[in-house]
Amino acid sequence: MQRIAAIQKLWEFRQFRGLRRLYSPAAQNTSACLSGNDAGNIPSMPAFDYTPPPYTGPDAEEIMRKRREFLSPSMFCFYKKPVNVVHGKMQYLFDDNGRRYLDAFGGIATVNCGHCHPDVVKAIFDQTKSLQHSTILYLNHAIADFAEALASKLPGDLKVVFFTNSGTEANELAMMMARLYTDCHDIISLRNAYHGNAAGTMAATAQCNWKFNVVQSGVHHALNPDPYRGLFGADGEKYAHDIQDLIQFGTSGHVAAFISEAIQGVGGIIELAPGYLPAVYNSIRKAGGLCIADEVQSGFARTGSHFWGFEAHGVIPDIVTMAKGIGNGIPLGAVVTTPEIAEVLTRRCYFNTFGGNPVSTAAGHAVLKVIEKEKLQENAHIVGSYLKERLNDLKSKHEIIGDVRGRGLMLGVELVTDRTLKTPAKVEILQVMDQMKDMGVLVGKGGFYGNVFRITPPLCFSKEDADFLVDVMDYAMMKL
Secondary structure (H helix, E strand, O other): OHHHHHHHHHHHHHHHHOOOOOOOHHHOOHHHHOOHHHHHOOOOOOOOOOOOOOOOOOOHHHHHHHHHHHOOOOOOOOOOOOOOEEEEEEOEEEEOOOOEEEEOOHHHHOOOOOEOOHHHHHHHHHHHHHOOOOOOOOOOHHHHHHHHHHHOOOOOOOOEEEEEOOHHHHHHHHHHHHHHHHOOOOEEEEOOOOOOOOHHHHHHOOOHHHOOOOOOOOEEEEOOOOOOOOOOOOOHHHHHHHHHHHHHHHOOOOOOEEEEEOEEOOOOOEEOOOOHHHHHHHHHHHOOOEEEEEOOOOOOOOOOOOOOHHHHHOOOOOEEEEOHHHOOOOOOEEEEEOHHHHHHHHHOOOOOOOOOOHHHHHHHHHHHHHHHHOOHHHHHHHHHHHHHHHHHHHHHHOOOEEEEEEEOOEEEEEEEEEOOOOEEOHHHHHHHHHHHHHOOEEOEEEOOOOOEEEEOOOOOOOHHHHHHHHHHHHHHHHOO
8 A cells, every 4th residue: 555655646746747657558557546445456557668749738627618618518528527638559558648548339330440540540641641532533542452352351352442431321321322223212210220310310220319300211120130139039030020011011022221330339339140141131132122231340350250240141232331440540431332223322422522532542551451450350250259258257256247249340238227127227327337447448338228348359458358358247247
């Protein structure tokens, strides 16, 4: 305890003198935010031989003041005392005091290669030096090279790429293309889905938390094949019958498309029940529709076992949408489809000013190279499987854990106050999150009831990181 008190005094002294960066992050300990006997018993963060550069910007209080005055009131922060993140390196983030955090959220399943990965940063820097932006009306190799590399990662005839700036944009474009190609308006989505927040994608989204009272037409929402809370458990084919019912009793008998995530991200890391997608794809295609795979969160090796989430279900979509992990944090999205379907956009002029920007596409190409060079898909599978096993062990210890699910490094831990009734632990999850933050772990939260931990770290996550995450979660749950 004397050593802890001495470290804390030294910390305060360095803050006062403005010397907040002149120490080794490997020597940091997570006791800084805890006191008493707790400080001596908490898990130790893995060593990391890196010192962030000095931070001289505004503090958290000043940033919060500006947010309240100048930014949308719809913006919210995690935690009672929000973290002022000023620097990132691989799977770690640093606050304005130089404190290191294990990032188990990855910017919402976005930073696949790791924060400020040198290869991605170099690609961005080199391209920015030569040409930051022009227009796709001129030739430039960056967009063509990346499109070719991206198409090589997809099965079948999926090889025509349209670049966008976000996942919402990508899904909007995919839905429009399906409607144009089929000459039909009706689209089927899943309850609990999230596909974006623009007019069309908000219609496809099926959680009232994310839907405003504006015109949203032409989308029907099917039963969610949720193995934990669904009516039919893990029997995917039984859920698929609802799709056929919707086609027969909710449409003209013809549909434009079916759109789904392989693992629902915002919805609480829900992996669709086995056997569901093959049966649904069959029904949709019989009704003249296209099958759209939303890979915004599950794509780019995150699931470990496969590069794309849909591949685990043994299906090949007609259109694939993607964003987030595609650029490791750069605003970038894409729609990939077949040459035949792509032709529909030639009926009028389709143009996107920033879609295919040379800096963004250079970053995206670098991401593909890093994933392959550093075997991040393999790491996501190995470490993700290990982490899931450890979380399941934790479930056997803590009654508050109702379910552990997901694949690779896209995992969910659902907290409930009653395992039989599956009552959402809405308050308890906030307490655990804050405790984990104070011990140096940042994790996401989601699900319709807001009671699911979303664990989507950078794919360079190690087994030591996984151990630290689980040990910290265990410690926080013991304090409930």
